[in-house]
Amino acid sequence: MGFLSGKKLLITGVLSNRSIAYGIAKACHAQGAELAFSYVGERFKDRITEYAADFGSSLVFDCDVGDDAQIEAMFTGLSAHWPRFDGFVHAIGFAPREAIAGDFLDGLSREAFKIAHDISAYSFPAMAKAALPMLNDKSALLTLTYLGAIRTVPNYNTMGLAKASLEASVRYLAESLGPKGIRVNGISAGPIKTLAASGIKGFGKILSVVAETAPIRRNVTIEDVGNVAAFLLSDLAGGVSAEITYVDGGFSQVVGGIAEPAAG
Numbered sequence: 001m002g003f004l005s006g007k008k009l010l011i012t013g014v015l016s017n018r019s020i021a022y023g024i025a026k027a028c029h030a031q032g033a034e035l036a037f038s039y040v041g042e043r044f045k046d047r048i049t050e051y052a053a054d055f056g057s058s059l060v061f062d063c064d065v066g067d068d069a070q071i072e073a074m075f076t077g078l079s080a081h082w083p084r085f086d087g088f089v090h091a092i093g094f095a096p097r098e099a100i101a102g103d104f105l106d107g108l109s110r111e112a113f114k115i116a117h118d119i120s121a122y123s124f125p126a127m128a129k130a131a132l133p134m135l136n137d138k139s140a141l142l143t144l145t146y147l148g149a150i151r152t153v154p155n156y157n158t159m160g161l162a163k164a165s166l167e168a169s170v171r172y173l174a175e176s177l178g179p180k181g182i183r184v185n186g187i188s189a190g191p192i193k194t195l196a197a198s199g200i201k202g203f204g205k206i207l208s209v210v211a212e213t214a215p216i217r218r219n220v221t222i223e224d225v226g227n228v229a230a231f232l233l234s235d236l237a238g239g240v241s242a243e244i245t246y247v248d249g250g251f252s253q254v255v256g257g258i259a260e261p262a263a264g
């Protein structure tokens, strides 16, 4: 019996087996959770259906979080199988390519700002609002954020603004849902080579600088993030809400460029 046995969790954001959401699904499954999945785009249906089967699930929903009707339809579809459930993972981010490359102001546009905030930030509380009637007491909601929300990271640009909004939504959602017995948290993950991350200009350099200077002297993995996510989604974390937990090997606490590289 794992510490998530008896819990039903919806996992968004699995696109490949390198996705952070895949690592979270793996850890939650290992701890006994029942899982459902959402993806975006008909062409990914077969792939996500296969991943879901690996985790003993046949619940797979197509949902573009940029569309309220699709969010509603996903929870209506889920309610046919799970009238009530215990939380979800929001592992969704998107910004137009020009808004995550080069100079911040050069890439800034009203349209790119809107898209980045709509898909990467608004969608988290929007999903919470739609799911609320189905959420059990002691449910937990979790999103994924990045250091670029609170520090300037080269090229992260407009996405940093969207992540700052997402982190604020963790706090406001926690305040709104806490009295209903629901906790809300975020994980600020260190850089991991995923499809979304490879859209960020200069991402390879970020990976190598972090591996050389983070206190643990390596990059974190989707398993590292998955294990902390499983804990935060469980009743073991019953006293933790409105929190951004860093799973970055300590990098956020390091003054850049000073640490010695790893020996050997």
Ligand code: NAD
Binding pocket: 012, 013, 014, 015, 016, 018, 019, 020, 021, 039, 040, 063, 064, 065, 066, 090, 091, 092, 093, 094, 119, 144, 145, 146, 147, 188, 189, 190, 191, 192, 193, 194, 195, 196, 197
């Ligand atoms: P990924 O490419 O594997 O996942 C991104 C997911 O967002 C995909 O599943 C994609 O389908 C989904 N998505 C994009 N637009 C969507 C839409 N309109 N509707 C529904 N889903 C949509 O990459 P990842 O790195 O695993 O990203 C997951 C989350 O982790 C993102 O929020 C990302 O910002 C965050 N994060 C990533 C890193 C990193 O270095 N990889 C670090 C910190 C935080």
